[in-house]
Amino acid sequence: MENRILLVAELGSEGHLKSSIRSLLTAARSLEGEIDVLVWGGDTTFAVAEARRLPGIRRVLNGVGPTLADGLAEMLCALVQPLARQYTHILTAATVIGKNWMPRLAALEDVAMVSDIVGVESSDTFVRPIYAGSVWATVCCPEPLKLVTVRSTAFPGVEGEGADPVAVENLPCPEALPQSTRIAVHTHVQEGRPSLENARVVVSGGRGLGSAEHYEALLGPLADELNAALGASRAAVDLGYAPNDVQVGQTGKVVAPDLYIAIGISGAIQHLAGMQTSRVIVAINKDPDAPIFTVADYGLVGDLNVLVPELTAALQK
Amino acid sequence: MKILVPVKRVLDYNIKARAKADGSGVALAGLKMSLNPFDEIALEAAIRLKEAGQATEVVALSCGDAAVQEGLRTALALGADRALWVSSSEELQPLAVAKLLRAVVLREAPTLVICGKQAIDDDANQTGQMLAALLNWGQATNAAEIQLGEGRVDVVRETDGGTETLRLLLPAVITTDLRLNEPRYATLPNIMKARKKPIETLTPEELGVTVTPRLKTLRVQEPPQRPAGIKVDSVAALLARLKNEAKVI
Structure with missing residues (x-):
């Protein structure tokens, strides 16, 4: 059949x-x-x-x-x-x-x-x-x-x-809304960057960023340079560095861009679940033993506060 | 107002699951099991509503073999008033669990069911929605905020593009996302007390539910592994690799 x-x-x-x-x-x-x-x-x-x-x-x-x-x-x-x-x-x-x-x-x-x-x-x-x-x-x-x-x-x-x-x-459109449910408010987070699902490059930040200000100040210019979407680990979202809808992982979004740059992300199983089928993975982390390096094609060990601006500046050249 | 919270005992979230050598399933023997983290959040939400005087009773429920009683003891220690165990040695799939939950809801008549949005073992994310369908109740999945009102509940949901607020008439089913709350830890005295509390036992037969699995797992295996990468020593070296080797920028 x-x-x-x-x-x-x-x-x-x-x-x-x-x-x-x-x-x-x-x-x-x-x-x-x-x-x-x-x-x-x-x-x-x-x-x-x-x-x-x-x-x-x-x-x-x-x-x-x-x-x-x-x-x-x-x-x-x-x-x-x-x-x-x-x-x-x-x-x-x-x-x-x-x-x-x-x-x-x-x-x-x-x-x-x-x-x-x-x-x-x-x-x-x-x-x-x-x-x-x-x-x-x-x-x-x-x-x-x-x-x-x-x-x-x-x-x-x-x-x-x-x-x-x-x-x-x-098709016939259902006539009435259900008795039980109404939408009260819709909040769409608008950002001037590509959406996480469709971006060719994703720049993602974790706990290592340290604050919401750092998250935007360090990752924003890099993302703009690469025309990338911003992502985040669960830790970064829980800590309020990034909004919930950019969480990458088991219970957030699953992405597979051409290039995924993980910055200050240790690489918990739950996070790897959301990005490990990306074509190329780059990890920047100060801990050389962080699990993120087990899935990264290219790892860079060091202080992200130095390396990320350096990377952004090098790309601008 | 009564709140029913279904809980599942799963492999602890800190432990990486491995397939059994023969591919017949996941190796669980001897490994630490815990409450599903999303169910802990659901339980916490229910307990807080009770502490705020908005709910009168929190009933925890778990389905499975005798070991699931351990999860119910944890739920009691955390603050559930009563525990129900639906005893079954079958593999319980989401549709079967939803039918068991429906039968319990008809007996217990809760006003609200709060579930975890998914269990971190099978990652199905189905049971709450199925229960809402079977009861013809409203559903709000991925809850980040719950506000109870008179005869209704407003739920802020995490969506793909931000958030939305749903207003549901009660009774309703809510499933919890990560940021709804931070669950408390059980205190030792409460753990001791919970050991003595009774757990009511039910069976699928008593509830009139057939739980025979519909889906068949043919094999379980490790996913394809990424080949090991390399460490580079500078931003310049990284960019050179990305340009010339990976050809991705």
């Missing part, structure tokens, strides 16, 4: 399709089957146009309306559940949004769910990290409907565009 696969996309802040959809496509291609892409939001105009040109898909489903603007789990379940059994697989990115609604749908459909996969072995067998990525488990999911969240960084995005835009089907 051929697989029928639904990929549930996410929109970025400007209403464009997030690039994670291309990683979902890579994962879906190894499942083999017909692929539909579901786009949802308060205004999906740009994202639908972009989705229609994704290569190798059958059609785009468009869920648009005011009740979908905030991405509440209840609303996403109301949108997706009526279609769910038309598919053998539903995949979405393992983001805060994806992790929020998909388990809810799984329970409503009474199916077990597979979280945060990094590999596809066959149409029912997936590889996923457990224990902060210290070990990988190969898991068979015999459910007739497989609900899967995908670690985008583990699947290089499909390139290119389809020859002709595919058809769009509009």
Whole structure:
């Protein structure tokens, strides 16, 4: 039986399709089957146009309306559940949004769910990290409907565009918000730097920075020079040096940029879980025995207060 | 107002997990086990609500074999009023645990369930959301702040782009993120007292829940390792390597 696969996309802040959809496509291609892409939001105009040109898909489903603007789990379940059994697989990115609604749908459909996969072995067998990525488990999911969240960084995005835009089907938007839940306030942290998920270079700081002022004063200019996103270890976030949404690690974001520069980060297992698949890792730390050096391609031992400005200045030349 | 806090006993977060040589699972024998750190945060949140006079009772619950009672003793020592043990020797997967929790919720009628957002062993991040679905309750995952009001709770959630505040009507399910609070340590007198407190035992059969695993773990193995890197002795040497060898800048 051929697989029928639904990929549930996410929109970025400007209403464009997030690039994670291309990683979902890579994962879906190894499942083999017909692929539909579901786009949802308060205004999906740009994202639908972009989705229609994704290569190798059958059609785009468009869920648009005011009740979908905030991405509440209840609303996403109301949108997706009526279609769910038309598919053998539903995949979405393992983001805060994806992790929020998909388990809810799984329970409503009474199916077990597979979280945060990094590999596809066959149409029912997936590889996923457990224990902060210290070990990988190969898991068979015999459910007739497989609900899967995908670690985008583990699947290089499909390139290119389809020859002709595919058809769009509009879905009925859930009419009312749930009784139980309302969004009160949305705070989006705006920064003039690339986002952590998409940046080619990430400059990340840890406890060794010593203060929020140092974090920005030392890492900011370096990040600007490299057009990099800023990241942080859990310790740095807990200490208030950096905001929560830049935490890299087991329970924060998982990144895999071309270049990851870890500054004043000792390299706890929980942090390594979030960055060790980066292509090139640089570590700057005063402790030559810090575990971060076990994953770093290039290590520099010394005082970050001296070395980081020196690195920034050298790049400016 | 009663708060239910499910807790899981997991490999201590300071210990690096290793696959068993035959790939059948993770080697746990003889290693230190602790409460899942996110569950400690959930418990702390519940205890603080009780200390603030906003909750009347904190009930801790754990599912699994006899060893999970140890985690319940810790929960009692930290300040839980009662402990419930759902005894099962099966491998309990998130959907099964959510069904057990639902059955307990129907018996205990808590107003709030506070869970850890994920257990640091299977890293699934599913159970709280599944429980909310099965109860048709609202859910707020990744909580960084909890404000209880009359018949409602406001929860600041950590999201991918910052934070958002959800207002949930009670009853509701909340899952905790790291920065909600810093859990206390149990004092020795409380640890001693907790040893004598009763733990109520339930079974999946009594609760009418089938817990047979749905997912099958075929093997567990070490992930691909990065080849060892080198140390460079200066910023200039680092930049030369990044330009000429790694070709990344």
